[in-house]
Amino acid sequence: MLELSQIRADLDASTTEASCLSVCRTAAKRLLKLSDADIARIELHRKSVDARKKHDVHFVLSARIELAEHLDEQSILSRVPADRRKNIRTVDAAAPAFPAPVAPSRTSGVQPVVVGAGCAGLFAALTLAHAGLKPLLIERGDDAIRRTESIERFVRTRTLDPESNIQFGLGGAGTFSDGKLNTGTKNPAHRLILQTMVDAGAPREILWDAKPHVGSDILPAVVTHIVDDIRAHGGEVRFRCRMVDIERAVDGSPRALTVEQNGKTERIATSQVILACGHSARDVFELLRRRGFALERKTFAMGVRIEHLQADIDRVQYGRAAGHPALGAAPYKLVAHLPNDRNVFTFCMCPGGEVVAAASEPGGVVVNGASLYARSERNANAALLVNVNPADLPGTDPLAGIELQRSCERRAFELGGGDYHAPAQLVEDFLAARTSTTGGRVEPTYPLGVTWTSLDEVLPAHIVDTLRAGIPALGRRLRGYDAPDAVLTGVETRSSSPVTVVRDRTCVAIGAPGLYPCGEGAGYAGGIMSAATDGIRCAEALLAHVK
Known part of the structure; x- marks a missing residue:
């Protein structure tokens, strides 16, 4: 697949995906000397605003092109003068995907628990569910509908629900924010995260917008559909379920979690825990300190x-x-x-x-x-x-x-x-x-x-x-x-976590094999995309241990 970048587009000529693709197709045909029949598929890859000159504000586009079967990419590139090739490159057309299911013999008796259904926890649980591990995802707050009701009640009556608010509940703090998805890092998982959100109801333009966002009116439905996907792949999701204790084995690994739900206490035996509690879960940090987990201050x-x-x-x-x-x-x-x-x-x-x-x-x-x-x-x-x-x-x-x-x-x-x-x-x-x-x-x-x-x-x-x-x-x-x-x-005060739950290069907590500190709360992310990416990373680390 070929990627063409630095395609200029006037504002009036690029108001929709179709109009942007028309501009890109015209540029590709001119630069690569192609006909319409030579282009099997074209997709918009990136769209950004160039406002450096206020009298000439315009868009800059990039597109990815799949050539017809009878054409060879290298021969097409040879048509382009050397001084004009700087904005053309070949890219891998393969789309990133969640891990394939692990052999059932490997997952027997293993049910990992993911603590926290923010972006990190959601994508950790989704990754594990696709791999066939049937994770249990627990969230102290409410689902999207009840959480919205709690937030509206707080504004209306000034009665705060400490378990269901802007910070706690399905999707974490990001659900009731601007829903910005831009990040300063590059990772193959980013495309998978964006496509997952689009499949769950987010606007298609997040796939190419240089500064993508979803919005707090759309995000509740998006995270709800992701929960549906986790459940469809065998995972279990519980709301209003708060972790109140962690039992540790002799080697420091988790042995069981104690949770509270609907006024009842339950002990859940598990040796694999992804801790994605978010940076407002102050009681969790106090629990970790009390149970002797490695914590450090961070900026x-x-x-x-x-x-x-x-x-x-x-x-x-x-x-x-x-x-x-x-x-x-x-x-x-x-x-x-x-x-x-x-x-x-x-x-x-x-x-x-x-x-x-x-x-x-x-x-x-x-x-x-x-x-x-x-x-x-x-x-x-x-x-x-x-x-x-x-x-x-x-x-x-x-x-x-x-x-x-x-x-x-x-x-x-x-x-x-x-x-x-x-x-x-x-x-x-x-x-x-x-x-x-x-x-x-x-x-x-x-x-x-x-x-x-x-x-x-x-x-x-x-x-x-x-x-x-x-x-x-x-x-x-x-x-x-x-x-x-x-x-x-x-x-x-809640833009970032003041605490790091210390982990090694394999995402395992220091002195606690089987515990994976994850996301913003543990000190390893700083936004929706980086948190979701870290969730996938920790789930893959857990899978590597299970395999």
């Missing part, structure tokens, strides 16, 4: 959510092309390296989205961001973060980062008024170190309401100082980012 990040008018971001990013239906809402990704040897950076940017109430513990305020698939809301928001390094924490407790997160969340709850209002401040006031008393053009979208105040009181001093120095620096990178009436809402 994590905290800060606030920043909101701007999406129309302002669109104009800065796309110039006169802003608002073109082929472009949609403009994203951004920013970082500034500061004289204090710290960085301020954006994370989980949600174009046309809203700030969501992401608490999982009573008496704490946590914010996150989400977008629907259409990304059509008035505001843009993003996490604006500063790293917290292990050296910033007191003592030697590996869970010290969790205690820092919790203290900031509780202070935000108190400062907001004690009823899950979130503390908020205008950028102008934050930079001047004065308390905000009212808002401006940008109306906060946090659904439980905000209390205008000073965010200096809810975050560590080094984060406040770095944000204060960093916002003007980011404003020099993206015009208007430091607009006076942009809104800061706190606190964003």
Whole structure:
């Protein structure tokens, strides 16, 4: 199969998959000197926006072409002048797939347990199910329908369900986010993950969009269909089932899990556990510390959510092309390296989205961001973060980062008024170190309401100082980012795990053969795609042991 890249496409000529393929077909015929009959199949592989010149915003496409049987790829390539071959390459046409079923004699008596049905746990369980191991997947929160009801109830009544919320439940925290699937790494599993999501109901364009997203209105159905696939392949999935203990054998390996479900306690014997609990499962980390598993502090990040008018971001990013239906809402990704040897950076940017109430513990305020698939809301928001390094924490407790997160969340709850209002401040006031008393053009979208105040009181001093120095620096990178009436809402504490559950190169926990720490919570991923990839990696490691 041949891949052609760097194909220019005007905005008006590439609004749909069919129109993009038409542009690619024309380019392939011209460059490779082909006729329509010479092309057996053509597929769109990548589509990205080139907005470096604001007067000339356009798409850049790549396509993969399968030639007719009578044609040889090398002979076709020989037709192309050497100076024009740089954007053509041969690629493997084979599609990645889940492992083939393991021989039944190998799986006899083996039922691995996957703890947590976030992206890592889902894809770990799906991989094991396809391999014939009939895994048990347990999730402390609800299925997608009941979880949605719990979140809506929290917004309506301010009654938080600690087991079913933005953090806990089917699909993990990613289900009620923007559903971004872009990643800075390359892995053959990425295509398999994307195709699995499309088969489960995600939009087809995630297969080629350079910055793919699904949206929190579509993701619940997608993860539900993945659960259906796990069950169809012999796996078992339990909701409202929380792990409360791990028994260890003499060699440190898991021997059994104790779980609670529907008010009853059950002991589940197993020697193979994939631990994909997510970074908000603080009770699990406390359990691991108590049971002597190897834990280490790791760098994590905290800060606030920043909101701007999406129309302002669109104009800065796309110039006169802003608002073109082929472009949609403009994203951004920013970082500034500061004289204090710290960085301020954006994370989980949600174009046309809203700030969501992401608490999982009573008496704490946590914010996150989400977008629907259409990304059509008035505001843009993003996490604006500063790293917290292990050296910033007191003592030697590996869970010290969790205690820092919790203290900031509780202070935000108190400062907001004690009823899950979130503390908020205008950028102008934050930079001047004065308390905000009212808002401006940008109306906060946090659904439980905000209390205008000073965010200096809810975050560590080094984060406040770095944000204060960093916002003007980011404003020099993206015009208007430091607009006076942009809104800061706190606190964003759950962007990454402050703990690593230490594992070796084979994904096995140190001193605990048969336990596979997995995903964001264990410290080995940082988003939907990387978590799903790590889930597959840990499942394959478990399969290698079984085989």
